[in-house]
Amino acid sequence: MRKLDINEFKICQILGRIFKKSIELSNFSSPTFIRRFMNYEGSKIFFDKSHLTLSSNEEDIVLELNFLYLETKKKTTFSKSEMYWIGYIYGALSFLYNLPFKKIFKLFPGKEIIKYYKIYHTFDVEEAAERMMENIDYKEEDFLTKGIEIYIKSNL
Numbered sequence: 001m002r003k004l005d006i007n008e009f010k011i012c013q014i015l016g017r018i019f020k021k022s023i024e025l026s027n028f029s030s031p032t033f034i035r036r037f038m039n040y041e042g043s044k045i046f047f048d049k050s051h052l053t054l055s056s057n058e059e060d061i062v063l064e065l066n067f068l069y070l071e072t073k074k075k076t077t078f079s080k081s082e083m084y085w086i087g088y089i090y091g092a093l094s095f096l097y098n099l100p101f102k103k104i105f106k107l108f109p110g111k112e113i114i115k116y117y118k119i120y121h122t123f124d125v126e127e128a129a130e131r132m133m134e135n136i137d138y139k140e141e142d143f144l145t146k147g148i149e150i151y152i153k154s155n156l
Helices: 006-025 030-039 041-047 058-068 080-096 101-107 110-120 125-135 143-154
Strands: none
Touching: 006 030, 006 041, 006 058, 006 080, 030 041, 030 058, 030 080, 030 101, 030 110, 041 080, 041 101, 080 101, 080 110, 080 125, 110 125
16 A cells, blocks of 8 residues: 655645535535535546645635535534544545545445544544455456456457
8 A cells, every 4th residue: 555645645634624614614414515525526626636736725615615506404514523534534545546536435425434434533544545445345447457358358
């Protein structure tokens, strides 16, 4: 398992602060905010690390999501520390496994990821991410093997 580099750590911290700030500013429940952020087109600036060069802050991102989506009732709200960890671990999972946020969200939806908080929030982030992926029995596709299989089938 590789380690996060300094820029990836910074992005994870920023994601954690955005998720934490959503408790105060978001017009949505915590699971709804998580879903909307992880599927938000603008979240790509975190995956490609270009957010580090921009001047927007955590509040701007939350307010932009408020602007883009209709307000919903806040039935379920996680704690600030839970939301910080969720944002942080989503970033770590994304970088460590080179998966976009949408894919990470499909593996760990907002209502499910909170279950991992009690177990893994005190772990080193790389170890927590690795154990979470083991829990869902995630296997990286071997694209070369898959490509060869497709090639052989198409040439039969």
